[in-house]
Amino acid sequence: MPIRPADQIMHKAAWLYYTHGLRQDEVARHLDISRASVAMYLRRARENGVVTISTSTQLFAEDVLARELEDAIGLKGVWIVPEDRQAMDPASEMPVVAAAVFLELINxxxxxGVAWGRTVYHIADVMPNADLQGVTVVQLCGNLGAPYNYRPDQCTTEIARRLNAEGINIYAPLVLSSEDLATALRNEPVIREQLASISDCNLVLYSVGGCESDSHLVRCGALTEEEMQALAEAGAGGVIAGQVIDRNGQRMECAHNRRCISADLSSIRSIPKRMMVVEEDAKFEPLVSALNGGFVSHLVVTASMARRLLGRWAAGGNRRMAQQAQG
Known part of the structure; x- marks a missing residue:
């Protein structure tokens, strides 16, 4: 049932108090109401059963902008993190909202399937513990060098630990030194079986990488700045699970992708629930590329990003609808 406007403040109070752990006086200051009002709203929330994660996330989904974006792009679900005075800092709020939505989507x-990067690692870091035995968490791509933060194995292992689920890591590098070596490694029975099993996933959690000089692929040493710049000039639009896609969301035919140990992108597109979380404004064009390619069915973004996306689709700049997102 949609949240009535009169109940919005109750849900915000419950979210801040139960999910973020703020004291009642802190909630009062944050919402610009009295502490007595906070106590009344929290009591009503308990009586009405809205203090659960499941109900609280409606606060970020029951929004006209979210519905408009779902209809315009053909998405199954959109959650919008507001940027108003009653919202937490979007940088800290985004992972909390995403973690709650992620838990709702698990059966x-x-x-x-889990990819890698700062956004995914932050989601894992704030994810509450859950007992989801029978669930399996699978790494989508090979690994990076030990000094690099937010490695694929770290993201997969931490999410599996939080869910009390089985974790399956791919013990292979993300990028090999030659195409022949990458082909040989992909044909190894263990690696081949792991990559093939990704198509059996019901849900995938990831973000999209950019193609700028300080992108993850450049910082981890997979590509040089010059190589990334050349790919961008050739039409690169973003990075999905370590692989470069063009602006239409299709896998680029390039040496990097041929040397990459990662899930087949068509396998990722076939996963029923493809949850993407994007918090940086600089990721707008990569997100558009991911949407064009059908890599998103469920989306968590800021309000400003949602308005930019809606404007792009309304202007007819992206007429291609991601048919997989509607399937």
């Missing part, structure tokens, strides 16, 4: 016995 008993699901197989979940």
């Amino acid at each position: 008993k016995g699901d197989r979940i």
Whole structure:
């Protein structure tokens, strides 16, 4: 049932108090209401059963802008993190909202694919513990060097630990030194089986990488700045699970992708629930590329990003609808 406007403040109070752990006086200051009002709203929230994560996330989904964006792009679900005075800092709020949405999307016995990056790691870091035995968390791509933060194995292992689920890591590098070596490694029975099993996933959690000089692929040493710049000039639009896609969301035919150990992108597109979380404004064009390619069915973004996306689709700049997002 949609949240009535009169109940919005109750849900905000419950979210801040129960999910963020703010004291009642802090909630009062944040919402610019009295502490007595906070106590009344929290009591009403308990009586009405809205203090659960499941109900609280409606606060970010029951929004006209979210519905408009779902209809315009053909998405199954959109959650918008507001940027007003009653919202937490979007940088800290985004992972909390995303973690709650992610938990809602998991069903008993699901197989979940997880990519890598700062956004995914922050989601894992704030994810509450859950007992989801029977769930399996699978790494989508090979690994990075030990000094690099937010490695694929770290993201997969931490999410599996939080869910009390089985975690399956791919013990291979993300990028090999030659195409022949990458082909040989992909044909190794263990690696081949792991990559093939990704198509059996019910849910995938990831963000999209950019193609700028300080992108993850450049910082981890997979590509040089010059190589990334050349790819951008050739039409690169973003990075999905370590692979470069063009602005239409299609896998680029390039040496990097041929040397990459990662899930087949068509396998990722076939996963029923493809949850993407994007918090940086600089990721707008990569997100558009991911949407064009059908890599998103469920989306968590800031309000400003949602308005930019809606403007792009309304202007007819992206007429291609991601048919997989509607399937």
